[in-house]
Amino acid sequence: MATPRFVGRDRELAVLRGALARPPAIVLVEGEAGIGKSRLLREWSATPDRHTALVSVCPPLRESLTLGPIVDAFQDIEHPLPGEGLTELAGALRPLFPEWSSSLPPALPPLDDAKAARHRLFRALNELLRALRVDVLVLEDAHWADEVTCEFLLFVISRQQSGGPSLVISYRPEEVADGSLLLRLTSRLPAGVTQLRIALAPMRPADTAALVSSMLDGEPISQEFTTFMHGRTGGVPLAVEESVRLMCDRADIVFRDGQWVRLKLRELRVPPTVRDSTRERVSRLSPSAQQVLRAAATLAGRSSTATIAATANLSPAVCRAAIAEAAGAGVLDGDEHGWWRFRHVLAATAVYEAIPLTDRRHFHLLAGRALEQLRPPPVARLAHHFREARETNSWLRYAEQGAELAIASGDHTKAVDLLVDLLSRAVLPPVDRARVAGIAGVAALGRREQVDEVYHRVIRTLRSVLGTPGLSARQQAEIRNPLGRLLITVGEAQAALSELEQAVDNLDHDPVEAARAMTYLGWAYAGPWPASTHRRWLDRAAALTARIDSPEQRLNLAGNRAAALLMLGEQEAWDVVAGLPADGSTAAERLDVARIHVNVGTGALIWGRYTDAEHHLAVALRLAEAEQASRLQHNVRLEQANLAWNTGRWDGLAETSAALADADRDRPAHYLGSMRLAARLAAATGRRRAAEEQFRLVLEESARLGAADDTMEAAAALARLWLTDGDGRRALRITDEPMDTVRRKGVWIWATDLVPARVEALLATGDPAAAKILTDRFARGLRGRTAPAPRAALALCRALLLGASGDHARAATAFDRTARAWNVLPRPYDALRARERQAEALVAQGRIEAGRELLAVQYEQLFRLGARGDADRLAQLLREHGAEVPRLWRGGRRGYGDQLSPRELDVVQLVVAGKTNRQISRILAKSPATVDQQLRAAMRKLKVSSRTALAVKAVEAGVFADEV
Template sequence: MLDPSIEDDGATPFVSTPRFVGRDRELAALRGALDRPPAIVLVEGEAGIGKSRLLREWLAAPDDRTALVSVCPPLRESLTLGPIVDAFLGVAGPVPRVRLTELAGALRPLFPEWSSQLPPALPPLDDAKAARHRLFRALDELLRALRVEVLVLEDAHWADEVTLEFLLFVISRQQSDGLSVVISYRPEEVDDGSLLLRLTSRLPAGVTQLRIALAPMRPDGTAALVSSMLDGNPISQEFTTFLHDRTGGVPLALEESVRLMCDRADLVFRDGQWVRLKLRELQVPPTVRDSTRERVGRLSPAAQQVLRAAATLAERSPVETIAMTAGLSPAVCRGAIAEAAGAGVLDGDDRGRWRFRHVLAATAVYEAIPLTDRRHFHLLAGRALEARQPPPVARLAHHFREARETQSWARYAEQGAELAMASGDHTKAVDLLVDLLSWTVLPPVDRARVARIAGVAALGRREPVDEVYHRVIRTLRAVLETPGLSAREQAEIRNPLGRLLITGGEAQAALSELEQAVANLDHDPVEAARAMTYLGWAYAGPWPASTHRRWLDRAAELTAAIDSPAQRLNLAGNRAAALLMLGEEEAWEVVAGLPADGATTAERLDVARIHVNVGTGALIWGRYADAEQHLAVAMRLAEAEQASRLRHNVRLEQANLAWHTGRWDGLAETSAALADADRDRPAHYLGSIRLAARLAAVAGRRRVAEEQFRLVLEESARLGAADDTVEAAAALARLWLADGNGRRAVRITNEPIETVRRKGIWVWATDLVPARVEALLAAGDATAAARLTDQFARGLRGRTAPAPRAALAVCRALLFEAAGDHSRSAAAFDRAARAWSALPRPYDAMRARERQAEALIALGRSGPGRELLAGQYEQLFRLGARGDADRVAQRLREHGAEVPRLWRGGRRGYGDQLSPRELDVVQLVVAGKTNRQISRILAKSPATVDQQLRAAMRKLKVSSRTALAVKAVEAGVFADEDAS
């Protein structure tokens, strides 16, 4: 859940017809030529390139000239003079209101609907050529009688021969002030014997001549065209590259692809630009698919076979490879390639390699191959590629996979994974190996080996928790159920599986896998020590701190015997962070010996990870200067190595540090950005939500804070992250204590306090114990409150943990307050406030001062008490804790004191009106979208959508989605938007 006070610009795309972009120079040339009649203009280009759009733009401009536009339909058997006849009917209407000579009687067979107005039919001629010539003269007379100045013939490659002969006739009769002709066509679809070649090669002298060859859009043109379809807003560079690469910049393919993505709710407006939610694949729009298949269907069987082979290969390939894949001889293949290239389907390079001109066309052809034939094509492709040196192992794995040749597939998949990992592409390695494990039946020993490599490869990925991660987890668990695996093989799989589960936030499951693995990793001391170190982390499991400590000590014994300095550093750093989590003072001695840099990229990333973990531990202890120092080291290294995921980790901890130390400016926006960036990593995502919940609570947005803290508590408990449940439970207890519900506050802290007692890690209890003590006192159980305070004190002995010790001072002050000892209570709250301020942790210091002021007033020292209370009001207000400030203001009034007048500028609130983010959600509800669809469109978590939906229902006073939609429309909540 994100803080609803933070605006989000998520929006649903409204798709419009694209603007005319990228063809201004061609349009100017067309206009210039036609301004100098007579002119012959040839517009050529492949299907969908924009020939018709160019002509429409010219025709749409204000012009006194009369244009006759004829379009040749893609009929198998073209109708004689059909395009010309249809064009005349469109211009002249039902009856030509012009004077014609007797020659026009020859037009009766073509225009039976004009028979009553045309001159009598002429006697038939025995000579067919003479009859055709007479008909052409009659049509030419009709053109001149209608004062047609420009004759346009679109898609001339589909024209019948007689229509082309008529054009030749018209062009040959052009005079100085005569008719201009514009012809558009696809050059790749013009047969060698077509009369169209005469139109394009034998132009009369004295005539303005222009040939316009339309090329695909450049990337900037692609971006402009797509942007014009999406309200004129920019599209991301990544989205631009993705679309341009797959469509080749062909305008029709671009337009249809954008419409298809919008129909699938695959676009979202984020950070001021349109982005695609998943940039992996692009479906072939039906228009592009049908156009491609229609074009391919007109080619010879050999050319079609070559295209199916090229689509299967899916990369630039030499003639020999295509020939073997197609099952053709090299000579036949070369001729077929030439035919396909002449049709504009294939494109060659200077090394004699060929591929489809556009990815979408290749996909359309591949999808048309019958499934039974695909396996054969892939088998031939694999055999053809095996001859290359070095062999393209990833491509070979793909082809033999599709061919279901298991043995070859397995061999090349492992080789491909090894190369991918060596080059740093761990995701590619994972894909190859998980596919192999998912779709083949390998011998147990091979299956175990491949699974171990897949797990190790997955640990090297820098991507967040995504579908690839979940596939690996499912696959490794499935492999563990394979009969016949040895204990060692199982351990080598469980070890990476456990570490992956930690990344995914499944703490309890992770410890279970690692504990089972350790018993059988004696052959690999480094991995055994690493697994033991992870078992030493105290974030999960029922074990007490002593058990975690024993695992860390066992790991330290193994580490001492390891030769590799890099491995020793990794293990020592992880040990330091684990000891901090346990609240062990010894941790700081280990931390003092940590380096601040590394010699290689791997070492620098390792050092950065260690320092961010140490920074997290320092935050728990309340050693904020140490935390800032270690996080700065981590950020410097993460930025130098461009480790985006690690940078997010550091930013989250830096935001937590800013929260504790009172640097709240911009923190709300930071928490929203972090939640969006870490959405696929549960533990970090919940950390961002916890930060947002803190801000909502201090701002007085009680309902939002409660829902967000509940989410953190429930999800942390589900994931087995015991330490993450503590603060959320304490925060909920404080909210309910403010309502006077002490018993409820006791109940919510029962389980977390038992976790702290059971594990014996009291440095976790900074927020929890004071909330629990206050709840017990409110419920009337002072004895339990005192006992808990004593336990807290014993648990902190010998530890330089400033934050928990400040919390202990608060607990003692609360006990004095409950006992009615106002003098000692005031002094104790003063000590607590000074302890908080020393950290510094100003918000908690202000709350302690507030309680001190109340004690002074109760003691009869009203003047100093009211003065101190007024000071806290002003400080809380300026810090940004407006909810707390309002509470203090109310107490000042109750004590008869004047509330200081402070400026309440800044961000506007929405009150009972829907916020922009709530309007987004309601608009999609009105459109009939489900919560899951809304979540996807707006790039928000389902919990966030649900929260905003319920907030909108509350504001509009309805209890169902249907009622909300009706009320929203009736209330005109989108009126302003529509007006704009």
């Protein structure tokens, strides 16, 4: 059998050469496994074109090494580093290339900002590429590349117009994960450079026949054989090659009458997968060749003969002969430097899975010892091998080194994976277990991704480590501190404060972390402590902060303290807020500033200072978007949605609420926030059952999580629903516990919704004295605070007391004053409801006509706002008072009549395209309920009763004539 000839890719090779002849160029080579991407690049590199190419290959590691492919590519350089072209910046390369220490400038001082350190490293690598005069940088199998390697490629692309190498990147589109930076690289190619995308397709039957023939002495094959091979392999070159080799090994084809034919037409069993053919072919090799293949499969990457020999436990001479045998059989593939690997990962997997479990540990141990000889050592691969070998000490050492490198490169998720895997599977001494757990917790806090299973896995792991016997108080504190902050992130407020309280007294060796923990303990959202206790924690944090030298740390602590003071209702917080910066000089500073502003925005919402809230949330969103902090962006958008609700900007709010809830399902506190928003809308639009169920969920889950402040509005909303039913006692009971929390903690700015509902419930159950006492206590709690929303609520309470006393004239004036107070914020929905009460007071006073007119105005304004449920209630009141209800338009969009509205057209078009309601809701960013409503409206207008009939009628009616 001969080596297969390069078949069916002449056009692709020609355009590849043409693109690289017009530098700078970006060439993307995509295709499925075995389609011939690597063969195409090998053919190009073998051409006599004058170019200096650096070839980088991404190994299929379970935990890919940060920047590993790029570093490995430079190791192929045989000549020394150039004497010119490198500046002091190249000192940043010393950790990656210790073997070049004599040729590199001195090491640079470390940077605190991991993103800045990564940027400096990218600049140094780019400078090295230019100094070595690399014309083309090739990255093979980029679907296995780590995120930092992809970021480096984006960095190189951004600088191509000023010189630098062309890029050739091969990858499998189907194996590129959602969210991978490779998608950005392949979808946003820059202008001004030569661009080429080569999508390799399966071979045609004629090319399949030519490939098979090239392996069989160049002789032709029969038409039946061609049809069989193409039909069974799909024209994938790798599958064709493997099938031919297997058939030759089994003597299933013969040369007859001048062409190759299959010996057994029906009985021939061509293996359906490359795995099966690889295993059978490997089993026919000599024992030493099989041992080499097991070693290569264990190494799972291109390796030198020496590394394979050490892993296979063979002498160099025997190993070279075995490699030659395996290469001759087409299993191994070598490069010009004598490094070997399986021709494809499926073959390697097949061999690896065939290794008995009892032997795998030994192979991994030998692989680890062999890779330790490389410089620099591939720490992630070493951690993997020593883990599989159950060599705990070595696994620990390399996992920590790999995590450190990942954190320095900004890849906190990789660091978390390495360390949590170690903690979960290894038996470590308490001191090591505690140290690794602390590092894992800090690494998890550095992640920018949305809350996902990684966060919960870290939390479970840290809690497990805390149960380790023999941990000192200090070791426990260094675990509880990040654990508490992670619990805040996932919404377990009560548990978070418990962990932080246990940690804080044993963090005296680290003033910054101690002050940070005290600040978190100063947040009043959870726990049984009164406001004075939270304030003492904040004062202790302030005293400690004053002794910290770092301006950045002082800013972070002072800003978080100000936000915590806002939650406590402390007026002095606004003095600190006024001096907050709106930007930072580093990525870490910008993220800190963004977090502070979003917390201040939340506090401003509670106070009712909506202009301030809008400003601070806008600053937070700008910084979060600039730093691509997705979790923080979701925080801001939820608070902006709350602001939109309060200020009466309800258009599209239902869709926003649904999108937020879908995105935040793994973050209980934020999910409940979006659910609370949905419940408000349901109550206002008259969907009573949905509102009640959603508010109950928010109340119960917030109480379970210990988020005391989140129970207030839900309890008040349920009380209002039951008061409309005349069930004052039930309304009183639901507000008991939240009201006790407010009294106990003494944070009265939380009670904007709660106290008026409680006062009304007390009045409804015949206890005006208790209602008066509560109103007076509310007034004392707000004394000295510029909190417009709670003060408007206080005005409402006083108006309710006047109405209950029978002084309807003064009550009408008080409700008017209340409405004006709400409008100043502005908070139009509450203002309209206050006007409704004013109208009722006017009617009770005997000013029936004035009351009717005011009710009619409120009916129309509530209807326009979107509070259809309240509008319907007012319509009933108008009828009871003998007034005519204004006729308001209630259809779809005004003016469309029996014609489909633009929004209905969008829905119908997607129905015609075969999309489900759920898919349509995602595509149009609408809630499923909205999609269903618009779909039913379209069916009614087109007089059909099924989706199929709707699609047919729409097309027949020429609705989509242009598109068709």
